[in-house]
Amino acid sequence: MSIADSRERIVARDVLSGDVVAITIKEDRIVSLERETAGFRQVSDDRLPWIAPALCDIQVNGYGGHDFTAPDVSPEDVWAVAEKMFAAGVTRFLPTITTHSREVMIHAVRTIAQAVNEYPPLVDAIPGIHLEGPYISPEDGPRGAHPREHVRPPDWEEFCQLQEAAAGLIRLITLSPEYPEAVPFIETAVANGVIVAIGHTAATSRQLEEAVSAGAQLSTHLGNGCHLMLPRHPNYLWHQLADDRLWASFIFDGHHLPQDFMMVALRAKGIARSILISDVTALAGMPPGIYRTPLGEVEMLPEGRLVVAGQRQLLAGAAQPLVTGVVNAIRLTGCSVADAFRMASVNPRALLGLPPVVFQPGASPEFILLDVNPELVNDQLFPRSERTKKAALWSESGMVCMEEEPVLKIQKVYFQGERYPL
Ligand SMILES: [Zn+2]
Numbered sequence: 001m002s003i004a005d006s007r008e009r010i011v012a013r014d015v016l017s018g019d020v021v022a023i024t025i026k027e028d029r030i031v032s033l034e035r036e037t038a039g040f041r042q043v044s045d046d047r048l049p050w051i052a053p054a055l056c057d058i059q060v061n062g063y064g065g066h067d068f069t070a071p072d073v074s075p076e077d078v079w080a081v082a083e084k085m086f087a088a089g090v091t092r093f094l095p096t097i098t099t100h101s102r103e104v105m106i107h108a109v110r111t112i113a114q115a116v117n118e119y120p121p122l123v124d125a126i127p128g129i130h131l132e133g134p135y136i137s138p139e140d141g142p143r144g145a146h147p148r149e150h151v152r153p154p155d156w157e158e159f160c161q162l163q164e165a166a167a168g169l170i171r172l173i174t175l176s177p178e179y180p181e182a183v184p185f186i187e188t189a190v191a192n193g194v195i196v197a198i199g200h201t202a203a204t205s206r207q208l209e210e211a212v213s214a215g216a217q218l219s220t221h222l223g224n225g226c227h228l229m230l231p232r233h234p235n236y237l238w239h240q241l242a243d244d245r246l247w248a249s250f251i252f253d254g255h256h257l258p259q260d261f262m263m264v265a266l267r268a269k270g271i272a273r274s275i276l277i278s279d280v281t282a283l284a285g286m287p288p289g290i291y292r293t294p295l296g297e298v299e300m301l302p303e304g305r306l307v308v309a310g311q312r313q314l315l316a317g318a319a320q321p322l323v324t325g326v327v328n329a330i331r332l333t334g335c336s337v338a339d340a341f342r343m344a345s346v347n348p349r350a351l352l353g354l355p356p357v358v359f360q361p362g363a364s365p366e367f368i369l370l371d372v373n374p375e376l377v378n379d380q381l382f383p384r385s386e387r388t389k390k391a392a393l394w395s396e397s398g399m400v401c402m403e404e405e406p407v408l409k410i411q412k413v414y415f416q417g418e419r420y421p422l
Contacts, residue, residue: 012051012369014359016338016346021051023359028417030363049411050370052341053357054091056348057322058172058249058275059130059221061096062282068095068112070282071104078115082125084285087422088321089368091415092127092354094172096279099133099146102158109166116169121416127352128171131162132220135175135185136200141227142176144200145295145316154185163194170194171352174220176201177211190215195351197249198240200225205239212245218351219248221279222265223257241268247351249275252325252332253318255305259332266333275351276325276344281306281317327407337372337408365414372408 007026014021014035022034062068063084066077078095085093097108112129116122133146135154143151154175163170173189174197175182186196198211199220219240226237240246241264248269252262256279266274278284283291288302290309297309298316308314322344329340349356357366413420 010049010051010369012049013046013372015050015052015341015370015372018338020046020048021359023051023365025365025414028364030359030361030365032361033359050337050372050408051359052089052368052370053345054366054368054413054415055089055322055326055341055344056092056352056354057085057090057278057344058094058348058352059096059132059277059279060085060090060093061098061280061317062284063280064285065282067282069098069100069104069108071107073108073111075111075115075118078112078126079119079122082119082122083420083422085125086413086415086418087420089323089410089413090278090321091366091413092125092349092352094128094130094352095126096130096132099136099150101150102161105131105134105162106165109162109170113165113167113169116167121418124416126169127354129166129169130172130174131159131170132174133200135173135179135182136225137176137178137202139202139227142200142202142225144225146200147295153179154181156185156188159185159189172197172218174199176203177207177216178203182207183210183214186211186214186216198246201236202227203236205234205236208236208239208243212243217245217247218275219246221251221256221277222248223261224251241265244273247273247275247347249277250325251279251318252276252328253278253320254324254328255315255320256318262329263333266329266335271335271339271342272347274343275348276322276329276340277348278320278322278325279318280321281319283317284319284321286319323408323410330407364416366416368413369411370408371406371411373406 010023012021020036023030024032063081066081095112097105109129116126134150134152136146136151137143138148138151172195177198178201189196196216197218197220198216222240250265283300283306286300288300290297290299299307299309301307304319306316306319308316326340326344329335330337346356
């Protein structure tokens, strides 16, 4: 429902500071803010909702049957995904176009630009497009599910065609620096205001070093899109984990990375350089069953694990919303609630150069109200110097965290004068 004409007072606990805040909203603006700097003391005594800055997801391939890289994707598809994102607490996201023919990729980016023109909320909601490929590794493993026939070396002229079709919206590109064309491409892209990420790569340490020196800033879904077997060292995982100039994005959906890797990767990168992504594909949000896709038959298992049909191990993409990554960061890595939200909201905005969400008079409300289970987060409210690996229940796949009780649940999302779910 619209909050444009109403006056609303919200009393909630700020996930980042622990303070109790009282916010009054009128005519789509925050008109007053009172803050009681209680910190996280006495959390278990109250039953206040929690308030968090809305999430920002830099990797969304589609949702609910709508695929951004589909040859016939329409502006209506883009809007349909956006509405699902808002309801899931994500108010800013980068539609992500994956490796395909030039024609299909041009159609995809043009359609997104068109959608931003046709649906006013998308001007803010889509601060850019993420191009994941086609300039990635052709090797099995690093290539992931990207079709080999469309993988190609970096080509600035082609990128300019795509950027023109996208009306300048391409903000992030994930590529592999294993090509001789990579360094000049990265330098030119960065000079033109495009953020360059390293991903789906089989690059050597030297190639990685040169890519970062040329301006690459991020490792895309570090730990995934890799060979099944790697030399113990050196290898591209160690190199990227160790390079403090690189931020890293992670899929903490409970299926893509084991707990050990999540804990070690966060220690190596630090919270400040870590970003959670959903990497959701078009099949996210669909009921369990077998689906025919351009990549073959895939199956959505009842626990939300998306696999190549006929087996349970080989993943066919991600299907969990970003908030699941927040929950898994809290439950499985021992990071604080505040840090989990930093990685899913504050940090991705900073990477994209977006202003941070503020709860202050004059600002447009852009936040999530949450039910947080105080018993489950009580010992995780403060960042700790030592983490203990927590006992988690694992499914037969060895990855899934079986939640007995939800750590947190989205109640309402406020964005651009609307309250979601509508
Ligand atoms: Zn990928």
